[in-house]
Structure formats: C-alpha cells, structure tokens
Amino acid sequence: xxxxxxxxxxxxxxxxxxxxxxxxxxxxxxxxxxRTLGDREEAADALQDALLSAxxxxxxxxxxxxxxxxxxxxxxxxxxCLDRVRRRAARPADPLPEHDIPARGxxxxxxxxxxxxxxxxxxxxxxxRSALVLVxxxxxxxxxxxxxxxxxxxxxxSRCARGRARLLPxxxxxxxxxxxxxxxxxxxxxxxxxxxxxx
Amino acid sequence: MTEHLDADALADLxxxxxxxxxxxxxxxxxxxxxxxxxxxxxxxxxxxxxxAAAEVEPMPAEVVAxxxxxxxxxxxxxxxxxxxxxxxxxxxxxxxxxxxxxxxxAAAVVVLVLAGxxxxxxxxxxxxxxxxxxxxxxxxxxxxxxxxxxxxYPVTASGRxxxxxxxxxxxxxxxxxxxxxTLPPSSFSAQDDASGSAGAPRxxxxxxxxxxxxxxxxxxxxxxxxxxxxxxxxxDLATFDGQPAAVVLLPGIGxxxxxxxxxxxxxxxxxxxxxxxxxxxxxx
Numbered sequence: 001x002x003x004x005x006x007x008x009x010x011x012x013x014x015x016x017x018x019x020x021x022x023x024x025x026x027x028x029x030x031x032x033x034x035r036t037l038g039d040r041e042e043a044a045d046a047l048q049d050a051l052l053s054a055x056x057x058x059x060x061x062x063x064x065x066x067x068x069x070x071x072x073x074x075x076x077x078x079x080x081c082l083d084r085v086r087r088r089a090a091r092p093a094d095p096l097p098e099h100d101i102p103a104r105g106x107x108x109x110x111x112x113x114x115x116x117x118x119x120x121x122x123x124x125x126x127x128x129r130s131a132l133v134l135v136x137x138x139x140x141x142x143x144x145x146x147x148x149x150x151x152x153x154x155x156x157x158s159r160c161a162r163g164r165a166r167l168l169p170x171x172x173x174x175x176x177x178x179x180x181x182x183x184x185x186x187x188x189x190x191x192x193x194x195x196x197x198x199x
Numbered sequence: 200m201t202e203h204l205d206a207d208a209l210a211d212l213x214x215x216x217x218x219x220x221x222x223x224x225x226x227x228x229x230x231x232x233x234x235x236x237x238x239x240x241x242x243x244x245x246x247x248x249x250x251a252a253a254e255v256e257p258m259p260a261e262v263v264a265x266x267x268x269x270x271x272x273x274x275x276x277x278x279x280x281x282x283x284x285x286x287x288x289x290x291x292x293x294x295x296x297x298x299x300x301x302x303x304x305a306a307a308v309v310v311l312v313l314a315g316x317x318x319x320x321x322x323x324x325x326x327x328x329x330x331x332x333x334x335x336x337x338x339x340x341x342x343x344x345x346x347x348x349x350x351x352y353p354v355t356a357s358g359r360x361x362x363x364x365x366x367x368x369x370x371x372x373x374x375x376x377x378x379x380x381t382l383p384p385s386s387f388s389a390q391d392d393a394s395g396s397a398g399a400p401r402x403x404x405x406x407x408x409x410x411x412x413x414x415x416x417x418x419x420x421x422x423x424x425x426x427x428x429x430x431x432x433x434x435d436l437a438t439f440d441g442q443p444a445a446v447v448l449l450p451g452i453g454x455x456x457x458x459x460x461x462x463x464x465x466x467x468x469x470x471x472x473x474x475x476x477x478x479x480x481x482x483x
Contacts, residue, residue, distance in 0.1 A: 015274050022270065026263065031255035044262045048269050053452035053479045055273055057459070076479065083481045087456070117252035136249035150363055150478070154216075161214040164245045165206035171248045172241050 003069035010058050018055050025070055028138075029077050035133045036081040038122045043081070050080035074148045078130055085126040120170040128163030131156050136164070204228060209238050354412055355379045356436035361462065363476050366439070366446055370458055371483040373433045373448055408436050408465040411445040420467035424459075424474065425449050432458060439475050451479050458482045 001009070001017075003024070009017035026047075033043035054076045121129050127149075134145040135156065142160075146153045204212065204225055211217050212225045229235045258266075353376025361369070372378045410416040411434065422428050424447060432448040439446070439462045447467075451457025462476040 018274070019267070019270055022266070026266070027255075027257045030258035030262070031253070034255050035252075040259075044265065047262070048266055049452075051266060052269055052273055055270060056452050057477050057479070079479065087481060117248060132249060136246045137253045139250070139253075150367065152364075157214045158211070158216055161210035161216055162207060164213075164242050165210035167245045167249075168206050168210075168238070168241055171245045 007058055007069050007072075010055075013059075018058065021069065021073070022051060025073055028070075029073060032074060032133060032138060033077055033081055035118065035121065035137060036078060036126075036130050037084065038118045042084055046080040046084050047077060050077040053080070071144060071147050074134075075150065078134075078148050079150075082126055082130060117171065120167050123170065124163050124166055128159045128166070131159035132163045132167075135160050202228075203232065204235050204238070206238065206242075209235065210242055213239060213242050352376075352431050352433050354434040354436075356412070359435070359437045360441070361437050361439045361444070361446060363440075363478070366462060366476065367460060367478050367480050370448065370460060370480055373435055373446065374458070374483065376433060378435060408443050408445040410465060411447075411463070411467060412436060416467075417447075420445075420463060421447060421449065423467065424461045424463070442475065444475055451482065456482050 001020075003021060006017045006021045010021070029047060029050075030043065033047050034040055037043045037046060051073075054073060057076075121132065124132070130149060131145060134140040134148060135142060140148070142153050142156050146156045149156060208217070208221075208225060209229075212222065212229070215222075217225055229239060353374075355373070355376055355378050357378035359365070359369070359378065366373075369378065411420055413434075417431070417434065418428065421431055429449050432450065433446075434448070435446040437446060438444055443465050444462050445465065445467065447461045447463060449459040449461060451459045458480050460476070460478045460480060461474055463474045467474070
C-alpha cells in the first residue's frame with residue numbers, strides 16, 4: 001500500500017493503517033524533531049503530540065492529494081516543534097535543559113559532529129533552524145520545505161541564507177572554537193546582522 | 200574596488216536572493232576578491248557540515264513504545280469520543296437576519312474556529328444579547344469573554360481571501376470575532392439544506408458557505424472534522440485560495456493551549472469528508 005492509501009484506509013476506519021504509516025516514517029520524523037529541537041525528550045513529546053493530532057485529523061476526513069502524506073506528517077511534526085520552542089520562549093521560568101541527553105549507542109564520531117552542529121543550530125532563531133534542518137541537513141527541496149513550513153519558497157530561501165550566514169563563524173571548516181553555550185533564540189531576538197567584514 | 204560583502208550578503212548571493220543590480224555588483228566584486236571567494240566557499244562548507252550531521256540514531260525503543268501506546272489508546276476510542284468535546288445544541292433560528300450584511304455578498308468561505316478547552320454549553324446563546332455585528336477591532340475581548348462565559352462563539356463573515364499563511368496568522372482575530380460583523384448564529388438556517396443557502400438569511404443568499412453559518416449543517420460539519428460533536432471556537436465565512444470556503448476553529452488536539460484550524464468547502468459534512476486546509480496552532 002502507498003502512504004496515501006494507508007491514510008485513506010485510516011480515514012475509513014482501518015485500525016492498523018496509521019500505525020503502519022508511522023512505522024514507515026518514524027525514524028525520519030524523529031531525526032527532524034531531534035535536530036529542530038536539539039533535545040531528545042522535547043522531541044519525543046513533540047512527536048507524540050503531533051502524531052496524535054495527525055491521527056485524529058486523518059480520521060473521518062479524506063486526505064486531499066495536494067501534499068504527499070510524508071509532507072503532511074512532517075508539517076504537523078515541525079509545527080509541533082516550533083510551537084514548543086515558542087511556548088518555551090514565552091515562559092522564561094521553564095528553560096530548555098542546558099545540555100541534551102546524549103543518545104545511547106551512538107557512534108562517537110557522528111555524535112560529535114552532530115552535537116557541534118546541534119549546538120550551533122540552537123543559536124539560531126527557530127524559523128531559520130527549521131528551514132536549514134529540512135533543506136541543508138535532510139535535502140528537502142525549497143518547494144517541499146515551504147509546504148512543510150507553511151510559508152512561501154522565497155521565505156525558506158531567505159531563512160536558509162540568513163541562517164547559514166549566522167552559522168558561518170561557528171561552523172567554519174577547521175574552526176576549533178567551541179560553540180558558545182547560548183540559550184535558544186526565538187524569532188524576536190538577534191535581529192542584528194552577524195558577520196560584518198569577513199576576516 | 201567595492202567593499203567586501205558581509206556574511207548575509209554573501210549568503211544571499213549564494214541563494215540567488217539579491218536583486219539584479221546587487222547581484223551584478225556582488226558578482227563583480229567576488230570575481231576579483233579572494234577573501235570573499237573564500238567566504239563563499241566557507242558557506243558551502245556550512246551546508247556540507249549540516250548535511251554531514253543528518254544522521255540521528257533511530258527512534259529509541261522507549262519512545263517507540265510510548266508512541267505505540269498512545270496511538271493504541273487513541274485508536275480504541277470510538278471516533279465520537281476521540282476528542283473530549285461536548286455536544287452543541289445548535290438551535291433553530293428564532294430571529295430575522297441581522298441588518299447590514301451587505302458586505303457578505305462576496306463572501307464564499309466559512310471559517311470555523313474551535314479552541315481548546317471550550318466547554319459546550321448552549322453554544323449559540325451569546326448571540327441573544329450580542330447579535331449585531333461589530334466592525335473590525337471594536338469588539339476585542341468581548342467575544343472572548345463571551346465565549347468563556349457561556350460557550351458561545353463568534354460567527355463572522357469577513358469575506359477575507361484567506362491563504363494558509365494568513366489564516367493561521369489570523370487565529371487571534373478569528374477567535375475574538377473582530378474580523379467583521381459577528382453574525383448571530385441563531386438567525387441562520389437550521390435546516391440542513393443540502394442544496395446550499397436556501398435556509399440562510401436573505402443577506403447570505405448566494406454565499407456558497409452560508410449553510411455553515413449555523414444550524415445542523417454546521418453541527419454535522421464540526422462533528423465530521425472533530426471526530427465527534429464539538430463546540431466551535433469561531434466560524435468565519437470567507438474564501439480560501441480563491442475558493443468558497445468556511446474557516447472553523449475547534450478546540451485543538453493537544454490540550455487547552457491549542458486550536459485546530461479547519462478550512463472546509465461549503466459542502467462540508469455532505470459525505471465527502473474533504474477539507475481544504477488543516478493546522479494545529481498554539482492558542483494565542
């Protein structure tokens with residue numbers, strides 16, 4: 001069965017269809033949530049909220065073929081992640097844990113790379129972060145990312161460009177400088193441009 | 200020699216975001232500037248580092264187990280109780296149509312807004328004392344208070360041309376009922392007239408989504424969207440991406456802080472189960 005057929009079966013009351021759809025995509029959705037939130041517990045919570053929401057939204061309502069089911073699932077998951085970040089920003093008393101719980105059984109090498117990049121990503125406004133996670137990290141086309149992020153393609157491009165410019169000093173090749181441990185940014189902060197004269 | 204490009208300008212150049220004049224001068228500069236060439240190369244390096252960090256361990260077993268439990272739990276709920284919302288007694292029309300709904304002629308979309316945590320009471324009662332439309336901005340807060348007090352909700356006919364971006368951004372105004380005249384829902388058709396707007400007030404004649412302004416058609420539509428009866432948080436008659444539609448806000452999946460935004464065609468709940476757009480957003 002295709003993803004769309006599974007979603008249709010779910011809409012028609014098939015009790016197993018949605019679970020199968022989730023099994024197919026959960027690792028990818030997990031990865032996007034982890035990289036977008038930079039925190040595995042938060043990612044687990046966001047995924048659960050999102051998938052329950054998707055389950056209910058998909059029940060009794062025929063899926064319209066204007067977006068691939070994976071795009072639709074990613075959209076719900078990414079939205080749940082963005083909402084979490086924004087709510088957290090609105091509640092300073094409830095900050096993100098300073099350090100992520102390290103994943104178990106991770107290869108040391110890839111984890112080190114991942115942790116540097118994750119920390120660097122967390123310095124970005126979440127809108128830039130989510131665009132870069134989709135486009136640069138997971139290879140989504142700008143158009144598909146725009147569907148996931150519910151914004152025009154041009155906005156995705158500019159979020160990506162601004163995010164890369166901001167990451168440049170942090171992720172410059174051969175840069176031994178540790179990424180500063182700064183709290184995650186929201187869209188309201190750090191409007192100042194970064195960089196200036198290249199060194 | 201022009202000035203060096205800063206990181207933002209280089210990233211914009213790289214992404215093709217500069218306008219034609221800036222693009223030309225930036226290219227001309229970079230062509231003769233090893234320093235900016237190196238910065239551009241470093242931006243490519245940033246992309247490569249992001250791509251190289253894509254790998255994340257598979258979803259941990261305990262998260263899989265938790266998710267499976269949650270999905271199994273929701274799957275065993277009958278659809279009608281999947282979402283804990285109470286039944287709305289949508290009343291028969293008792294009054295004549297409100298005055299001054301001329302601007303509705305163009306409206307073809309109904310927007311229903313349902314918010315998290317709303318308690319279903321006599322859903323439409325608030326209109327009895329607050330029936331006539333207030334114009335944009337003048338009734339901030341009132342509608343909210345009203346909804347909180349007795350479970351009623353604003354039904355507006357903003358006639359706006361919603362898009363998926365604008366409709367999610369417009370949730371606060373939709374919830375507050377400040378986007379246009381607030382229609383007294385009790386004045387709308389209670390006849391679930393499949394042919395369209397026959398039972399709607401005269402002012403709404405010809406508005407395709409008018410059947411969703413209240414009555415059983417709205418109740419059926421909401422039931423279909425929510426998987427059970429629910430009290431909307433707000434409804435707006437408008438258009439969506441140029442098509443006639445209704446925006447229905449419902450209590451959001453995920454708790455009282457959430458709002459489900461549904462955009463439906465005028466024939467919602469006539470067995471087709473179609474919707475034009477869905478989003479679950481934070482309640483403002």
